[in-house]
Amino acid sequence: MPKTEKPSEKDNHEPKKLPIYKHKDKLVQAVKENSFLIVTGETGSGKTTQLPQYLYKAGLCRNGRIGVTQPRRVAAITVAQRVCQEMGVQLGEEVGYQVRFDDCSTKDTMIKYMTDGCMLREILADPGLSQYSIVILDEAHERSLNTDVLLGLLKKRLSKASRGHQAPLKVVVMSATLETEKLSSFYGNCPVFTIPGRTYPVKEKFCNLIGPKDKESSVYVKEVVKVTLDVHSSEAAGDILVFLTGQAEIEKACDMLFEKAETLNYRYDVHDRTVEGLLILPLYGSMPTDQQRQIFQPSPKGVRKCVVATNIAATSLTIDGIRYIVDSGFVKQLNHNSRVGLDILEVVPISKSEAQQRTGRAGRTAAGKCFRIYNKDFWDTCMPNYTIPEIQRTSLTSVILTLKCLGVHDVIRFPYLDCPEERFILTALKQLYQFDAIDRRGHVTPLGRLMVEFPLPPNLTRALLKAAALECEDIVLPVAAMLSVENIFIRPGKPEGQKEAEARHSEIAAFAGGSNDFLMLLCVFEKCRASDNPSAWCKEHWIHWRAVKSAFSVESQLRDILLRLKQRKDFPHEKFEGSKSELLRQCLCLGYFTNVARRSVGKSFCTMDGHGSSILIHPSSCLFGQELQLDWIIFHDVLVTSRVYVRTVCPIRYEWVMDLLPKLHEIDVYELSSVAREEVTDEEMVHWEKKEAAKRQAEAREDAARKLEKRNDESSITEARARYLERKQHRRRT
């Protein structure tokens, strides 16, 4: 018997050899006996592929299918494929999957893998999830925004009314061995079922090269490079995975690895990027897919592979053969700052659980080592125990609208596993009110019901619905699609490419009229679609073809949704005559009046949202350099780096937003805080202005107005305020 032989990949995944197999009967029993169950088990336990099969074979889905959610598309697809193979069935029949743009399931699908976002959409269409008997939320420890919303929604196991005569839904939450007690107590101290994992030990080492004060990119990149070369020269065979924060940093680190290696008298070859047996490969999301694929090719004999990656390698991509991790301790994270009303992308220390996750990437096929460049002091003082869940650090506008549409009116006391700050919820409500998606009482308006159907942020949805009402959706659909996919324009890291790319981009800008970034996106979309060879056209113009291609799919999806909604009798219609670009701008104004700014001193602008932040036009905008000729603008997003920049900008006329601006100050968070709690009765509505809240509200409002006036003592602002006061008076009278 060849006992010494390493088990092959196939044997490794043999269902009966997985750790979960021994617990099969007990698991099935636990699901039968409990409405809620937490299952924990680390990577390799087999829970994702096996548990649904056990439940299916035990006849637990006679009255409805089993839905298994995943935070990522690829995971949903590949797991479904694997389970099909194991069961010997055709994909899309008994076992299937559903992700955006790709539904591989039928009415008879009994085990359905899907993204958490798809599950949320299904709940919107069928609040009782009547086709399901069991819902399994997988990877709950990742705490994705959608999973968190689902966790809360399923806590009530969906109201009896919405399930009709059906048996209540069973809920299984699967998570890595973190925070399982918290999950259990969230679901009324439900049982926790633990399955041992099957990973190899990874030795952790603090290299003590940076401490709490070293947060400069240049500092930690240098140390990361040093450690990586040390590992290469002193450790046994096995590939290295290095974690850094972004494209620029990764390219820099790769360059430094070559240079340093050279001074160490390594032979090195620029063309195949190898240095004395070290193959250096960058890896980040915006890299072309074929280049990404190189990462997975096994390195030639005697050559060590070194992948320098962003967090994409922490969960999304798994590279076999990694035995060493070099961890910088940092990550780039998008945080919503409700105090200034901005989303800020910033480099922050990772959490201890994230460090653990990175470490685990080295122990998938053999024992490994993890080198942390920071010291224990950094670990203790800078790194939080857990990553703040997404729901506590993103803008909640879409989430709140979804909840409201599902009949969750009290969005503050909704059962969140971790409550978002009240302020975040209130600003979301305020935004929804400004977009006419909810009324003063916090109830969803007919428009809000239309808005929730779109997989877009509310501002874009608002613009799109306005366009549809004006029968000019053809120009807004592509813009909305282009704005909701990854970055369209290629901006190379090296100076030579930069000039060429810039020249090509300004050609397009000129063609689009040279003074509107939104129109420029429309132009790229249309030109590319009209081209015989779109991918070549993109390459020639330094445009990401992958992004435009997905914009094409998004556009047609949005178009389908719009067509469906237009059948509704209450779909709004309006009339407007004007040029194409004027029409576009008018629609955009309705979606972006919360992002209006007016030029103040020199090239800077001042936002009108009440925060009165000072902003600049980003150099990548086609309006950069034309600031002095501009007065009012709207913008799509904000980038905070050395200064506060806005990108994707459109000049507007004051008249277009004049009637909308007062809406920004008409209602404030104090008013909404009671609305949010549904504490306001009809009577209270009448008296409530006399209350303390009203006083604070008035003060806050006047304060905001004072600040606004101080910054813009132009007649137009005073005019806007006068109109607002007039309306308010009017409202009081009626």
Next chain:
DNA sequence: GAGCACTGC
């Protein structure tokens, strides 16, 4: 005159 992590509907 600067530079965008990663997901998802």
